[in-house]
Amino acid sequence: MLRRILRTGIVSEPPPEAGAEAREVARLNREILRILGRALTIRQVDAGSCNGCELEIHALNNPYTNLEGYGIKFVASPRHADMLLVTGPVTKNMEHALKVAYDCTPDPKLVVAVGDCGCTGGVFGESYASCGAVENVIPVDVRVPGCPPTPVALLAGILAAVRRD
Amino acid sequence: MRFFGEPIEFEKQAGIGGPVWLGRAESGEALQAFAVAAHRADGRLAALWGSDERRRSGCFRVHCVFGFMAGHIRVSLDLPAEHPVYPDLSGIFPAASRMQRATRDLVGIATAGGDQRPWLRHGAWPADWYPLRHDAAQLANAGAGFPNAPSDYDFVPVGGEGAHEIPVGPIHAGIIEPGHFRFSVIGERVLRLEQRLGYQHKGVEKLFVGRNLAEGARLAGRVSGDSTCAYAWAYASAVEAACGASPPPRALGLRALMLERERVANHLGDLGALGNDAALAFGFSQFMRLKEDWLRLNAKLFGQRFMMDRIVPGGTTLDLEAPALRAIVEQCEAVGREVKALGKIYDEHAGLQDRFLTTGAIDADLARELSLTGVAARATGLILDARAHRQGYTPPPPWAMLGVRPATDERGDVAARAAVRFAEIVESLRLLRELAVGLPDSEVCVEAPPQPGGDGLGVIEGWRGEVLVGVALDGEGRLARVHPHDPSWQAWPALEHAVMRDIVPDFPLINKSFNLSYSGADL
Incomplete structure (x- = not known):
């Protein structure tokens, strides 16, 4: 196992906006540390997705993206979170739970709406069973469109939300 | 008849x-x-x-x-x-x-x-x-305009001294879809698990009504994102049966390529997550790295990491040239070597096997009783795979010529479901190589003109199990009724049984070993 770890080496890649903007990202990382006290904690809430977005959010934790390397971490409770990362559309059956999760997240908090469905309702739209976009249910700071958005787009969106703060 | x-x-x-x-x-x-x-x-x-x-x-x-x-x-x-x-x-x-x-x-x-x-x-x-x-x-x-008043649910109560309930969800602790699990426990031993699902219900079946065939394909590919190719193919197959269309041979080969790539991607992710849930972070990192390599080649060859919207009624939206097919063969060889080495590490890791063995076990009789299909059924020893020959059954093209060997394991526990995934990756890599090398020459898409009043059923062996789509067209050739059916319908109750003799802390591992779709069954 050790041999394999050594042979694999470190595969983590530079964050998005590399090259000319690498300095900006480094500044952002310092900024994250300063504003949020050494870490950004995210509570992911699936409010009705097809699970495509979840596959890409999982990919943020793979060794290529290595989200935890930036001090960004997924947590188990909204009470421990600085940010809600919400996929949609928000189903009527999840409307109540999403509001409760939002209320449980301590201020100041950020909300990132993920995916075409989270941003606009996408192919599912609004119906007897769907509230559509996340912003129809809770306030949203940043939108990351895509079906599903790539891990790079997700990371850029998370950083953009922090930059706004 | x-x-x-x-x-x-x-x-x-x-x-x-x-x-x-x-x-x-x-x-x-x-x-x-x-x-x-x-x-x-x-x-x-x-x-x-x-x-x-x-x-x-x-x-x-x-x-x-x-x-x-x-x-x-x-x-x-x-x-x-x-x-x-x-x-x-x-x-x-x-x-x-x-x-x-x-x-x-x-x-x-x-x-x-x-x-x-x-x-x-x-x-x-x-x-x-x-x-x-x-x-x-x-x-x-019109968004219905009904007041949304969450109702109470009559869970089956479990009595007795020391018995108590643990409610979990609908929002779970990880990056996972929502659903509610009600555990009745004594100490940490699970007496009963009752699921309440439906939180992902977003009115998919209603959305199909009145759509044209192409819009339906896009929606079918989003019933359960992790099985987008399986659903798109099952839908296309149902539409083709309803409309009397036959996809060309090359399209069938390309569809099979995509389906097997979807199977490998999900199995790689699951094996990593199973390692993670048993506290083997090494396994998680290695398998997630392989999965990412796999998805990146998807993006390069298919223009989309999950190959969404590439299978349509009549065929496929794209063709692969010789260099792309060579890249697939090369990647299969590289990934095959790595999975073999990782399989050996998983097999020999005492801590991991201690968590896997005998945990979350179900037997073949129960699997049969619950109409279970897919990985979870094969992990009890049932030989059930729509791609494979069996007595009295010849699989449809392109599978018939490939001689698919279904993976089985009789233990029925987490270890068996992991072992079936390892074996299925190896078999899928073989199928992918054969498909890439022997892809027949033909066009990749034919017209599938809507047949008013047409009616058809499509069945595809997805990575999780059997995916069915029933399609009925109206008098104008639009979709009158589409029912997509996920294997999770049958597998969720099996999970209720699997956890019964185990302890609460083993639930995440057992759940992951099934890895069921909420969206696919909640619709």
Whole structure:
């Protein structure tokens, strides 16, 4: 196992906006540390997705993206979170739970709406069973469109939300 | 043609998909008798749904699909518009229960007897309003305007000294879809798990109504994102059967390539996550790295990491050139070597095997009783794979020529479900190499002109299990009714059984070893 770890080496890649903007990202990382006290904690809430977005959010934790390397971490409770990362559309059956999760997240908090469905309702739209976009249910700071958005787009969106703060 | 000596006449569905026979029961008693005969013949309940046919024939209709040795049988039964009631089948096939409850919530046709609790309706719409009835159309599009009042749910209580309940969800602790699990425990031992699902219900079946075939394909690919290729193919296959279209041979090869790539991607992710849930971060990192490499090649060759919207009625939207096919073969060889090495590490890791072995076990009898298919069924020793030959069954093209060897393991526990995934990756890599090398020369898409009143059923062996899509077209050739059916319908109750002899802290591992779809079954 050790041999394999050594042979694999470190595969983590530079964050998005590399090259000319690498300095900006480094500044952002310092900024994250300063504003949020050494870490950004995210509570992911699936409010009705097809699970495509979840596959890409999982990919943020793979060794290529290595989200935890930036001090960004997924947590188990909204009470421990600085940010809600919400996929949609928000189903009527999840409307109540999403509001409760939002209320449980301590201020100041950020909300990132993920995916075409989270941003606009996408192919599912609004119906007897769907509230559509996340912003129809809770306030949203940043939108990351895509079906599903790539891990790079997700990371850029998370950083953009922090930059706004 | 007749089956099991029952008086129902069947016709074989035309086209090149898997063998499907369609028939009509004359009465509820005939349907019930057929279900009993199917059960006796080792059949399983593959799907059950309802449709509102009042405009065309003045009645409601319930459709039951039974899977058996030689293929699939669909039995439909007309129900009077004033009193649409049919016999409860859950005493014969326990898997029927949730499907019947969902059908009642959506179409308003009910069973005489059986569990009458709502399933998908959590209080977002009134009990006497049914979204899949024709007359509910306008209301549904207007966002309905019903007050959303979450209702209480009658969980089955467990009594006794020291017994207590642990409610979990709908929002879970990880990056995962929502659902509610109610554990009844003594100490840390699970006495009973009862699931309440439906949180992902976003009205998918209603959205199909009135769409054209291309819009339907896009929606079918989003029933469960992790199985987008399986759903797109099952939908395309149903539409092709309904419209009398035959996809060209190269398209079938490309579809199989995509389906197997989807299978490998999901199995790699699951094996990593299983390592992670047993505290082997090494396994998580290694498998997630392999999965990312895999998805990046998808993006390069198919223009999309999950190959969404590449399978359409009539064929595929893209072709692969020789260099792309070479890249697939090379990647299969590289990934094959790595998976073999990682498999050895997993096998020899005492801590991991200690968590995997005997945990979350179910046996073949239970799997058969619950109509289970896919990885979880094969991990109990059932040889059930729509891609593989079996007695009396020849798989549809392109599988017939490939000689697919289904992976099985008889232990039925987490270790078995991991082992089946390892074996299926190896087999899929072989299939991918054969498909890439032997892709026949032809066009990749033909016209599939909509056939007004057409009707078809598509069955595909997805990575999780058997994915079915039933399609019915209206008089203008638009979609009148589409029912996508996920194998998770049958597998969720199996998870309730699997966790019963274990402890609460093992639940995440057991759950991951099934890795079921919420969205696919909540629709």
